[in-house]
Amino acid sequence: MTVIKKLYTVLFICLISFSIHSCIVQDSEADTESYEILNMLIDKHAKPLLPPPPPLPNTFTYDSVNIKENYYSGHWSSKSDSIIYSNKLDSIKKKNEILSKNIAQIIAIDPYFAVPWLADSNFNFANSPEKQRLYEALKAIQDSIPLRIDRLKITRNDSLTYWSKAQHRRRKGADYVGVDIVASFSRVAFDEKKQKAALVVSFNRSVLAGFSAIYFLEKKDDKWVVIDTKGLWIS
Amino acid sequence: MKSITKLLFTSFFTTLLVACQSEALFPDTDTSVELIQLSPEVQAIKDDLDLSHFESDPSGIDVDKIVIDWENHISSQKEDGLWYQFPLTTVLPAQLKSDLIVQQDYMLVVAISEDVTEYSLVKLAHLEGSSPTATYLQLGGFHGMTYLYDLNGATRGVAYVENGETHTSITTEHWHHVPMSNCDVHGLADNVRMGTMNHNDLHDQGCDGGGSGWVRVATDHYTDWYNHRGGNTWEYSHTEYTGTTYEYIWVEGGGGQYLNAIYLPDAYSGGTGNDFDLGEFYDWYYNERDEGEPLRIQIDPSLQDTVAGCVLAKLMLGELALYRDTIGSFEDDPSFNLTFTFGECSDGDDACTSAADLSDGNITIKIQNQGLHALEYASLILHEGIHAEIFRAVETYTSELLNPNDWERLGQLYRNYLADNGNNTETTEAQHRFMTERYVIPLAEAIWKLDNKRYPLDxxxxxGWDGLERYGFTGYFHDGVFKRLTREESNEDYHNQDKVLNNTTF
Structure with a gap:
């Protein structure tokens, strides 16, 4: 009887230990995955601003424009105009690529994985139950957790710092001081297998220039890729 | 003869020099320190005074640096008791940024009645033409503001005094009923909401577009930091913003004439110009207007009693072309609804435009940052209004805002950044690039007009650059010419904006 009792005790302790261990593994796994997602998104969106393309010269005449579909067609008054403009664009593009590599930005990161900014949203992803589940999981998140910038690994030659309103705005209404981009991330909602995820992201270049969206991601070949987004706002 | 004159001249200067030095080097032997016995009443006042809980905000008075001149008091018997006044000989007040105030004096005022002894620290802010020797108990010739603070530093009352006569005053319990001659007057300090504003109280005074009124004056506080490089070498490091305090002053006359020439929507019977009343406007807006016409521009009630709501009302009733061609265009398009609300964007934003439900014709402008100046709200409302109109225009391919050249350039930028008119990085880049090229000056002009062209357009x-500066720094095309905004220009713009914000009566 005593032996059986002991056996039960050992089994019970093992069970508890295993549960705790798997919880920790699960949490730390989610934690690691969250930072991997952030690394990818920062690389994707925190690119330096570069000069815009020059306006098309008057020698170009539009035949048809559909801005939303990014479609427009037209004709040049002479072939040489077209070649000159194309060469100009190519030259600017190359110059911008070189410029972009040499620009080191300061990216301010909101110090928390925040509660997703979805309180007043009511989206319906009827054609994708998976997205709907992730969206609802996001909406259910009620607390924020600290975000450690030392765990972020970005590929560009930028610096990371924590975002602080007091430090980075010279007064209310004024723009950022000492930072080029402010990035905020919500906590990440995962599916059970940690193969799909969703989070709310916002990137701002100023207090009135940024965007926010829900990002739906999937792990493919051990890398997180964006499979869809649902825009929330621009500013 | 010449040498005698020279001798006399030299002797005279030597004597003068010695006399001067003597005065400087040796104390006046006739002066002796004498302890003056205070009267029992003054001694009792001194003993009872407790400034340990006095907060320097909003008065700007640092009580640790105050020296009360107990000996040089004056007293005055009034109907409600005996009043004492003691000058404060050393104070380090915050410097108001307003160029309206020419002198500030401080004093301790004690009112002793049968029931109670009431202590107040008083600040006299002299406006131009005021007698510099006036005090709180001797207001003859005084022109300016009197501020009374209790022993916790809270504002007990503010009055505007003209030639020694109190013209108008507000007290703590009236903060929420301040007559609004401008949208910047609203409760205390940072509070944007005007709380339990009573429309009847406001009716007579009006949230008018011009005339006289209380103006909130902001004081920004900064600390300059230096690195010590040895010896007397100090190298400037940075300036730290440590907060803003606000006070009220009364301004005679002033801005808003622009709004007297008013565009009136149909069925609006409320006051305009100097008779404009915010409460009346929103009564009409919510209760009467929808009988006659659909609310295609919807204002969420969360904005109703706020500075942003006041600004929006003024914009709706004004005749700014930029407003008419952006936000105003939604009035005429039954397939769209534009909603203004207080809402959450992200921590780094002041406002945002949500076109997440664009396919159903719904666009929402959320105003997030609270505590801005009225003109800043006007600027960000117009900025977001341009986004809203571009969203609408690209969906419908119709717009009063865009001429054929604009359409071409917008199309080119959308294509270049692969924008799809959604809430994403591509669309925000394309729209902001376009706005940088086309709307910096129109935005600046709009605010200039709202401020009654008080200062030069520059x-x-x-x-105009709010939110667009970063794009300006990297370069933009204006009338086909490539330009860049420089940091120096931007810094100058900031200084100018501070001046405008601290003196506007919009």
């Missing part, structure tokens, strides 16, 4: 450029 002083309003920061309002």
């Amino acid at each position: 002083d309003y450029m920061k309002f």
Whole structure:
């Protein structure tokens, strides 16, 4: 009887230990995955601003424009105009690529994985139950957790710092001081297998220039890729 | 003869020099320190005074640096008791940024009645033409503001005094009923909401577009930091913003004439110009207007009693072309609804435009940052209004805002950044690039007009650049010419904006 009792005790302790261990593994796994997602998104969106393309010269005449579909067609008054403009664009593009590599930005990161900014949203992803589940999981998140910038690994030659309103705005209404981009991330909602995820992201270049969206991601070949987004706002 | 004159001249100067030095080097032997016995009443006042809980905000008075001159008091018997006044000989007040105030004096005032002894620290802010020797108990010739603070530093009352006569005053319990001659007057300090504003109280005074009124004056506080490089070498490091305090002053006459020439929507019977009343406007807006016409521009009640709501009302009733061609265009398009609300964007934003439900014709402008100046709200409302109109225009391919050249350039930028008119990085880049090229000056002009062209247009450029500066720094095309905004220009714009914001009566 005593032996059986002991056996039960050992089994019970093992069970508890295993549960705790798997919880920790699960949490730390989610934690690691969250930072991997952030690394990818920062690389994707925190690119330096570069000069815009020059306006098309008057020698170009539009035949048809559909801005939303990014479609427009037209004709040049002479072939040489077209070649000159194309060469100009190519030259600017190359110059911008070189410029972009040499620009080191300061990216301010909101110090928390925040509660997703979805309180007043009511989206319906009827054609994708998976997205709907992730969206609802996001909406259910009620607390924020600290975000450690030392765990972020970005590929560009930028610096990371924590975002602080007091430090980075010279007064209310004024723009950022000492930072080029402010990035905020919500906590990440995962599916059970940690193969799909969703989070709310916002990137701002100023207090009135940024965007926010829900990002739906999937792990493919051990890398997180964006499979869809649902825009929330621009500013 | 010459040498005698020279001798006399030299002797005279030597004597003068010695006399001067003597005065400087040796104390006046006739002066002796004498302890003056205070009267029992003054001694009792001194003993009872407790400034340990006095907060320097909003008065700007640092009580640790105060020296009360107990001996040089004056007293005055009034109907409600005996009043004492003691000058404060050393104070380090915050410097108001307003150029309206020419002198500030401080004093301790004690009113002793049968029931109670009431202590107040008083600040006299002299406006131009005021007698510099006036005090709180001797207001003859005084022109300016009197501020009374209790022993916790809270504002007990503010009065505007003209030639020694109190013209108008507000007290703590009236903060929420301040007559609004401008949208910047609203409760205390940072509070944007005007709380339990009573429309009847406001009716007579009006949230008018011009005339006289209380103006909130902001004081920004900064600390300059230096690195010590050895010896007397100090190298400037940075300036730290440590907060803003606000006070009220009364301004005679002033801005808003622009709004007297008013565009009136149909069925609006409320006051305009100097008779404009915010409560009346929103009564009409919510209760009467929808009988006659659909509310295609919807204002969420969360904005109703706020500075942003006041600004929006003024914009709706004004005749700004930029407003008419952006936000105003939604009035005429039954397939769209534009909603203004207080809402959450992200921590780094002041406002945002949500077109997440664009396919159903719904666009929402959320105003997030609370505590801005009225003109800043006007600027960000117009900025977001341009986004809203571009969203609408690209969906419908119709717009009063865009001429054929604009359409071409917008199309080119959308294509270049692969924008799809959604809430994403591509669309925000394309739209902001376009706005940088086309709307910096129109935005600045709009704010300039709202401020009744108080200063030259150049002083309003920061309002045009709000949110677009980064794009300006990297370069933009204006009338086909490539330009860049420089840091120096931007800094100058900031300074000019500070001046405008601290003196506007919009």
